[in-house]
Amino acid sequence: MKTKITELLGIEYPIVQGAMAWIAEHHLAAAVSKAGGLGIIAGGAAPVDVIRQEIRRAREITDKPLGMNIMLLSPNADDLAQLAIDEKIEVLTTGAGNPGKYMENWKQAGIKVMPVVASVALAKRMERAGADAVIAEGMEGGGHIGELTTMALLPQVVDALDIPVIGAGGIADGRGMAAALLMGAEGVQCGTVFLATPECQISEKYKELVLKASDISTVVTGRPSGHPVRALKTPLTRKCLELEKEVTDQSLEEIEAATAGSLRKAVQDGNYEEGTFMSGQIAGMLRELRSCEDVLKSMTADAEALLRAGFARFE
Numbered sequence: 102m103k104t105k106i107t108e109l110l111g112i113e114y115p116i117v118q119g120a121m122a123w124i125a126e127h128h129l130a131a132a133v134s135k136a137g138g139l140g141i142i143a144g145g146a147a148p149v150d151v152i153r154q155e156i157r158r159a160r161e162i163t164d165k166p167l168g169m170n171i172m173l174l175s176p177n178a179d180d181l182a183q184l185a186i187d188e189k190i191e192v193l194t195t196g197a198g199n200p201g202k203y204m205e206n207w208k209q210a211g212i213k214v215m216p217v218v219a220s221v222a223l224a225k226r227m228e229r230a231g232a233d234a235v236i237a238e239g240m241e242g243g244g245h246i247g248e249l250t251t252m253a254l255l256p257q258v259v260d261a262l263d264i265p266v267i268g269a270g271g272i273a274d275g276r277g278m279a280a281a282l283l284m285g286a287e288g289v290q291c292g293t294v295f296l297a298t299p300e301c302q303i304s305e306k307y308k309e310l311v312l313k314a315s316d317i318s319t320v321v322t323g324r325p326s327g328h329p330v331r332a333l334k335t336p337l338t339r340k341c342l343e344l345e346k347e348v349t350d351q352s353l354e355e356i357e358a359a360t361a362g363s364l365r366k367a368v369q370d371g372n373y374e375e376g377t378f379m380s381g382q383i384a385g386m387l388r389e390l391r392s393c394e395d396v397l398k399s400m401t402a403d404a405e406a407l408l409r410a411g412f413a414r415f416e
């Protein structure tokens with residue numbers, strides 16, 4: 102399938118594997134890139150040396166285009182920004198902040214820049230700052246989220262910009278992909294669907310919870326602190342929501358203490374009691390592990406078939 106995004110990024114399928122802190126490391130990113138999508142290594146808050154090693158390991162597996170994500174508010178954002186240049190990363194996605202001050206250097210290095218946005222205003226600012234594309238991410242998705250749904254956000258961002266738009270949030274099959282393309286997206290970014298792949302290096306418990314999830318298995322915590330996060334319902338999210346009922350300095354401190362390091366506890370230890378198992382609402386649709394290659398191929402083939410069939414069902 103050829104779109105402006107496959108052309109821009111030099112990939113076969115217009116599907117980006119979204120950054121996932123602690124999760125999107127070289128096995129996953131390389132598998133997605135090798136299979137013809139765009140794999141992304143998540144910078145998260147990891148030390149630069151760790152990310153450098155992840156990039157190099159991914160390069161040993163595939164020479165196809167590889168992406169990296171930088172959370173611009175993280176303390177080592179400057180170092181990661183330079184690392185992307187040094188390691189000749191083809192594509193950068195950015196979140197939590199304004200990439201403006203890095204843009205010239207990245208452009209000179211030939212890096213394609215795609216900020217993640219959750220509003221039209223931010224999308225426009227990113228276009229003005231020189232972004233090559235934006236990723237419009239709805240609140241159905243896993244991890245840190247905004248307020249708008251993909252259905253409402255995506256077409257409004259498409260209308261407001263001249264650069265290509267990638268749709269994200271709640272997309273895990275050909276129907277979701279076809280819908281995003283119909284709304285004007287040139288590609289999609291998925292996170293949750295890649296949790297249910299053998300290449301994803303999360304704990305068995307994490308995968309089990311994702312596969313067992315239903316449509317209503319996720320909740321959003323963190324609204325009072327201004328950093329909403331979507332994750333599977335677990336003892337920890339219940340505790341957070343309870344503490345959020347009455348927001349005081351003490352309850353916020355308790356939440357902070359309970360959630361510090363909790364994503365790592367989910368990813369590495371499979372700690373059901375204390376882990377944060379970030380996931381999108383679409384987890385309810387995932388029933389079995391499938392290889393990254395299978396995900397990319399079937400999503401694209403199904404989307405293509407649906408788009409070609411067009412409106413025949415209404416005739």
Ligand SMILES: Cc1cc2nc3c(=O)[nH]c(=O)nc-3n(C[C@H](O)[C@H](O)[C@H](O)COP(=O)(O)O)c2cc1C
Nearest residue numbers: 119120121122242243244270271291292293379381
């Ligand atoms: C477990 C998990 C962790 C995530 N961590 C990050 C992150 O570190 N940086 C980021 O930009 N997006 C992060 N995201 C968002 C994804 O990159 C992607 O945009 C999102 O998952 C798309 O929605 P979906 O989950 O419905 O597929 C995360 C998502 C999940 C599920």
